[in-house]
Amino acid sequence: MDLKAKKAIVRKIRRGLRVTEVTCTRIVKSYNGSVLVGMTAITDEATLEESSLAALILGAEVDQTAYDRAMAGSVISSKEHGTASQVTRNNYSLLLDELLGKSAQKSRDE
Numbered sequence: 001m002d003l004k005a006k007k008a009i010v011r012k013i014r015r016g017l018r019v020t021e022v023t024c025t026r027i028v029k030s031y032n033g034s035v036l037v038g039m040t041a042i043t044d045e046a047t048l049e050e051s052s053l054a055a056l057i058l059g060a061e062v063d064q065t066a067y068d069r070a071m072a073g074s075v076i077s078s079k080e081h082g083t084a085s086q087v088t089r090n091n092y093s094l095l096l097d098e099l100l101g102k103s104a105q106k107s108r109d110e
Contacts, residue, residue, distance in 0.1 A: 019043060019051035024059040026066040028084075032075045037066040053099060060092040 025038040041058050043051065064085060071081035 014048055017048055018045035019048065020045055022051055022054045022058055024055060024062040026062045028066045028070040028075060030075050033073070035066055035070040035073060035075050037062050037069060056092060056096055056099060060088070063088050
C-alpha cells in the first residue's frame, strides 16, 4: 500500500470517528497545597473537530475554576490568581482563534 492510499484511509477513519465524551482536568500546586478540578462533558457524537473545540471550551472552564478554588483555599495568592487567569484567557483565545481559523479554511477547501 502506497503512502497516498494510507493517507486516504486515515482521512476516512478520522471523518468517521465520533466523540461522545470530553474530559479535562487541572491541578494547581504550590507550597501551600494543591487543588484538582476535573469536569466531563457529554456530547451528541461530535466530530473530532467539534470535540477539539469542546475540549478547549471545557478546558478553559476547568482551568479558571481551578485557579478560583486555589485562591479561595489560599493555595495561591490573589496576585498569582490574576496573572494565571489573564495568561490562561489569552492562551485559550489564541488557540480558539487558531482552531476556528483552521476549521473555516478546511470548510472552504472541501
